[in-house]
Amino acid sequence: MEVISNGVRSIGNHSDQEMENRNPKVRAVNLGGWLVTEGWIKPSLFDAIPNKDFLDGTRLQFKSITVGKFLCAESGGGSRVVANSTGTSEVAKPPAGSSSRWETFRLWRIDETLFNFRVANKQFVGLNSGGDGVDLVATCHSPGAPETFEIVRNPDDVSRVRIKASNGLFLQVRTEKRVTADYQCNESNAWRDKDPSVFVMSFTKRLEGEFQVTNGLGPHKAPKVMREHWSTFIVEDDFKFVAENGLDAVRIPVGWWIASDPNPPPPYVGGSLAFLDSAFSWAEKYGLKVIIDLHAAPGSQNGWEHSSSRDGFREWGDTDDTIQQTLHVIEFLTSRYTKSPSLYAVDLLNEPLAEILPLETVTKYYRAGHNAVRKHSPTAYVIMSRVLGASGPELLLPVASGLDRTVVDTHNYVLFRTKFDTIQDNLDFIYKDKRAQLDRLATPDGPLTFVGEWAVEWTVNGATKEEYQKFAEAQQEVFGRATFGWAYWTLKCAKHHWSLEWMIKNGYIKL
Structure with missing residues (x-):
């Protein structure tokens, strides 16, 4: 494995100009559960934890x-x-x-x-x-x-x-x-x-995130388990698979501790940065764009396990220290990969939660985060995730519109937004509500729009394969209207409909 200390060396045949001249829209897939743990994606990661009923945050x-x-x-x-x-x-x-x-x-x-x-x-x-x-x-x-x-x-x-x-x-x-x-x-x-x-x-x-698995395994077991996971869950062949199946980008969730590699603060395990380096090398080899997504900020921006919350409390933004530390992470990642032709965008903060986090705190951070990216890259898009629980992603338009090469990310999970029991109700929601939302966001001279996460899953019981195919087609058609594109959640998952790899191989979705 090649570890790169000052940005990733280009190993493919794709120059910066070639990458820039492509259609700005991406058809991407998330590499969820890889460098930021989510227990439901790979439950076996927790098998070796002693007394695992009692994890942090239970x-x-x-x-x-x-x-x-x-x-x-x-x-x-x-x-x-x-x-x-x-x-x-x-x-x-x-x-x-x-x-x-x-x-x-x-x-x-x-x-x-x-x-x-x-x-x-x-x-x-x-x-x-x-x-x-x-x-x-x-x-x-x-x-x-x-x-x-x-x-x-x-x-x-x-x-x-x-x-x-x-x-x-x-x-x-x-x-x-x-x-x-x-x-x-x-x-x-x-x-x-x-x-x-x-x-x-x-x-x-109970929570099953990065903090829970590493602290639960302890300092002796965690390094071996996590490095085995990183080296096997996502490999070079996965990038080849992505490139050969109608996709042109990957969105890679990372945690704030990666900026302290190889010696992150306990209980986190060092070594994940080398695998992010490899991801960039593989992306260059297969002509893929990379979106770096800060999925977990120090103190947790939403209290959920996928933000590596220790106990379900949101403490990011309570002090200026957590924001400054987050900006350091953004600068670190941008400067490290700015020379790679595959670096396409930096997602500043995944899913901040409005009901426990003032909108002003997030927007102030987004402005500073944009500046942090621009210190090292004049071309990388800067993605601003919608503030969940706020009245809508439209609230980000004023801050994003005043900055260059910005993108507003609105995650669109039908499963969590509605409880429609019939197939037609779900399809109508996609074609009417979600289409109208994307159209509202497409303002003249405003930021681009991005559906950074979606999946072919719903609350319909007993749906046939053909009905899942129809649901997938509807989302591709509507989310394709997003001016920056979309990213499926996720490439691999124990739950089949959340795994794009399984969905493609089994004919549920065609790209």
């Missing part, structure tokens, strides 16, 4: 056997932990990035047996520092030894657990208003219904 609830109510961070955090929730108490004014209930605890995994519990207001559960030091509180913002716990499961009924605190004793519910870590317990203790240390544990959500 959301848990604990119901006391004795009082019949849930452990709860009073007021969502900043006070004591009690056991008086019936399971229906919503946060009155949830903090940014949180729709969780006060009785939901998010795991931070220390190792396969020890954990921190984070609550709705982002504090950590621990033992109080005053008095006898056994009362349970949620007041700490930086977890240490007093915020460390072990979950002990009943081997005969794994939904029943005890929670051991850092003092070696177990939590017990004394009353609905007081939970303490002072219960003596040993293996002879039965899991009785009258035992105040026994809880019924339930899972409400």
Whole structure:
């Protein structure tokens, strides 16, 4: 494998001018799940994780056997932990990035047996520092030894657990208003219904992203597993396949830690940059364009696993440090690949989420991101992803229109936007709503438009192959109106209809 330190050397027969003279529209495919992990794309990546029920970001609830109510961070955090929730108490004014209930605890995994519990207001559960030091509180913002716990499961009924605190004793519910870590317990203790240390544990959500797989595997296993994945999941033959099947570009999701390669901050694993180098070399060899997509920003821009969120909170943009760090990543990637004729575009930030992130923060970053790209490349297109949850991608037109070679990216998943049960309803939505949206975005002298992600999947049950083909044709026809083109999500996936490779090989889609 060739590792390139100062931009990628051209190894193909395609000059910069030849690439520039092509139709600006792309018919692309995403290389999802490769350099940024998404567990649903390749579930086997998580097979070697010990105690993998408890990954970072797993959301848990604990119901006391004795009082019949849930452990709860009073007021969502900043006070004591009690056991008086019936399971229906919503946060009155949830903090940014949180729709969780006060009785939901998010795991931070220390190792396969020890954990921190984070609550709705982002504090950590621990033992109080005053008095006898056994009362349970949620007041700490930086977890240490007093915020460390072990979950002990009943081997005969794994939904029943005890929670051991850092003092070696177990939590017990004394009353609905007081939970303490002072219960003596040993293996002879039965899991009785009258035992105040026994809880019924339930899972409400889990994350399976890059942070979860690398931290779950640990520093000894993770490097071997991840490098094996990178070297086998996407290979040179995949680029050949893409080029031979009517596509002319790839969109490659990357994470912010790639700019620190070969020594990214733990738990991330070094080595992914060499595979991105190889991707550019393969793209040049087969005459493909490359769109670099910053899929995961420091602190997570949306709280989802594909942005490598640790626990489901969005913390990108909370401080200027995360934005400056992100701009450094954009500069690093652009400067590294600016000499490659395959570098076609840089996607500044995938799917920022409006409901937990001010639009002004994103647009300010997009302007700075455009400048960061232009420092190193006068020709690469700069892609600005629509802010999900905002009123529409039209909100980006003012900022994008004032800058050169800009593209507005609107992801179009029919599956997540609607719940149409009939084939015709789905087709009508594509031909009417989605077509009208793309037409509205095509403003004179405005930015180009891009459908950066779409897939042939819907909520229709029992659809035939011919009906899937019709659905694929409709999306190609309408999304082909985007002035910058489209990119299918994704090339390879355990779920067949999301895998363009499977869809092509099995005749579901023709390009």
